[in-house]
Amino acid sequence: MSLSITLTINGAERAITLDDPRITLLDLLRERLDLTGAKKGCDRGQCGACTVLVDGRRVNACLALAISHDGADILTIEGVMQDGQLHPVQAAFIAHDALQCGFCTPGQIMSAIGMIREGHAGDDPERVREAMSGNLCRCGAYIGITDAVLDAQRSMSGASQKEAA
Amino acid sequence: MNRFDYVRPATIPEAIAAGAMHGAAYLAAGTNLVDLMKGGVMRPGRLVDITRLPGLDRIEALPDGGVRIGMLVRNADLAYDADFARRFPAVAEALLSGASAQLRNAATLGGNLLQRTRCAYFYDTASACNKRDPGAGCDALGGENRLHAILGWSEHCIAMHPSDLAVPLAALGAVVEAEGAGGRRDIPMEDFHRLPGTTPERETELQPGELVTAVRLPADAAGFAGHARYLKVRERTSYAFAVVSAAAALRMQDGVIAEARIALGGVALKPWRARAAEAALAGATPDAGAFRRAAEAALADARPSGDNAFKIELARRIVVRALTLAAAGTPQRMPALPASPFAGASTHV
Numbered sequence: 170m171s172l173s174i175t176l177t178i179n180g181a182e183r184a185i186t187l188d189d190p191r192i193t194l195l196d197l198l199r200e201r202l203d204l205t206g207a208k209k210g211c212d213r214g215q216c217g218a219c220t221v222l223v224d225g226r227r228v229n230a231c232l233a234l235a236i237s238h239d240g241a242d243i244l245t246i247e248g249v250m251q252d253g254q255l256h257p258v259q260a261a262f263i264a265h266d267a268l269q270c271g272f273c274t275p276g277q278i279m280s281a282i283g284m285i286r287e288g289h290a291g292d293d294p295e296r297v298r299e300a301m302s303g304n305l306c307r308c309g310a311y312i313g314i315t316d317a318v319l320d321a322q323r324s325m326s327g328a329s330q331k332e333a334a
Numbered sequence: 335m336n337r338f339d340y341v342r343p344a345t346i347p348e349a350i351a352a353g354a355m356h357g358a359a360y361l362a363a364g365t366n367l368v369d370l371m372k373g374g375v376m377r378p379g380r381l382v383d384i385t386r387l388p389g390l391d392r393i394e395a396l397p398d399g400g401v402r403i404g405m406l407v408r409n410a411d412l413a414y415d416a417d418f419a420r421r422f423p424a425v426a427e428a429l430l431s432g433a434s435a436q437l438r439n440a441a442t443l444g445g446n447l448l449q450r451t452r453c454a455y456f457y458d459t460a461s462a463c464n465k466r467d468p469g470a471g472c473d474a475l476g477g478e479n480r481l482h483a484i485l486g487w488s489e490h491c492i493a494m495h496p497s498d499l500a501v502p503l504a505a506l507g508a509v510v511e512a513e514g515a516g517g518r519r520d521i522p523m524e525d526f527h528r529l530p531g532t533t534p535e536r537e538t539e540l541q542p543g544e545l546v547t548a549v550r551l552p553a554d555a556a557g558f559a560g561h562a563r564y565l566k567v568r569e570r571t572s573y574a575f576a577v578v579s580a581a582a583a584l585r586m587q588d589g590v591i592a593e594a595r596i597a598l599g600g601v602a603l604k605p606w607r608a609r610a611a612e613a614a615l616a617g618a619t620p621d622a623g624a625f626r627r628a629a630e631a632a633l634a635d636a637r638p639s640g641d642n643a644f645k646i647e648l649a650r651r652i653v654v655r656a657l658t659l660a661a662a663g664t665p666q667r668m669p670a671l672p673a674s675p676f677a678g679a680s681t682h683v
Binding site: 189190212214226237295298 | 335337338339340342361363364365368369372373381383385410414433434435436437439440571572573670671672
């Protein structure tokens with residue numbers, strides 16, 4: 170049984186030999202690669218704190234076996250800043266005070282980035298709340314989170330329109 | 335989690351050979367299987383990773399007007415396939431009412447159909463469960479069972495099947511394609527899941543090692559597209575399993591119902607096709623009286639398995655409500671809260 174895989178993590182290709190096929194993507198990131206931004210909340214796919222993008226799509230890293238994701242492209246919260254600038258979703262979370270303790274925040278931000286890429290929610294708070302329902306916040310910062318996600322989405326669509334022009 | 339061997343076959347015949355070995359389980363996204371393994375509920379000695387099998391991730395239009403959905407198609411990809419959603423809107427609505435966006439991005443069609451019950455006694459390895467440990471007994475009987483089955487249950491098991499997707503698939507006459515050592519065969523969705531009887535550990539008609547490869551929807555299922563809804567009551571607004579749900583689809587002709595399709599979710603260990611209710615609606619004018627009679631017919635055999643008698647009347651009302659929504663017409667755009675009775679009035683709900 171070969172336990173060698175290759176992953177692209179935040180843009181860098183990594184050859185990894187797993188010592189056990191039971192290792193989840195979340196444990197690999199946190200325990201082996203020192204990328205502790207993705208959090209282990211429930212570890213059962215219920216809270217969303219472990220959300221990362223796999224091949225551009227948001228998923229729960231706690232339920233993904235690393236061995237099964239050979240060749241995948243992973244984006245974590247550590248990889249979303251560009252040129253030393255916060256990602257627009259990160260900036261919006263700060264501007265809207267969209268957190269209290271901050272434990273769920275990396276998962277919230279990765280989920281929001283994935284949601285904006287999916288492009289189904291539009292500028293509709295009800296659709297954003299539904300699309301973000303896989304991310305729990307026990308501090309109850311949902312009002313700020315919804316506002317931040319809507320705001321970031323607006324600024325990103327404005328920026329892409331400027332680029333196109 | 336138990337230790338296991340891991341194999342990643344490149345072809346379907348190799349997968350079937352590996353899957354037929356004792357203690358093997360197929361791994362797709364793992365959104366249910368890995369969770370169950372973490373809890374020690376499932377302890378497969380070998381995982382057969384089928385995610386790289388060729389040709390199973392496609393949505394194909396069939397020459398006869400039907401559609402064939404490969405078992406590896408992700409729930410989100412099926413729900414957001416514009417052509418599929420236009421022709422089978424109740425299926426898309428059911429998909430989007432299930433789980434979270436993260437899970438829908440990963441979970442596959444085959445995994446959805448083969449997911450295990452969420453009965454808490456099945457999940458708790460300290461409890462007796464005939465499904466997990468045949469002959470052990472059922473701690474759900476007499477336990478916390480307000481969400482358990484009201485149709486088709488037995489003294490051996492009162493669990494329910496959690497899939498939303500399977501409900502409109504059963505209503506619309508979908509067929510499951512399976513491939514095993516004995517070759518390929520078709521299994522009607524309606525017959526795919528088994529009622530518990532005396533063998534609740536046998537959940538589907540699949541033989542050991544048999545692999546679900548696709549689901550087909552027949553061409554006539556698209557004939558309901560103008561009047562098809564899935565309605566789901568949850569204990570919270572989003573990201574929860576059904577307490578009760580219903581798929582309702584009508585084919586209208588000159589103001590009367592030419593043909594009706596109804597299936598219920600959250601009520602039994604399988605998606606529950608309500609054929610007596612369908613028959614009661616054929617040729618009827620779509621009004622409250624006809625819908626109530628259909629609902630009575632759908633729940634005629636229901637009986638509580640514990641503290642869940644309320645689900646019987648709830649299910650009747652959800653059938654009436656789903657039929658009322660279907661008669662009003664499929665909305666142009668999915669409601670913000672798909673399949674929810676709490677969605678806004680602007681979306682026909």
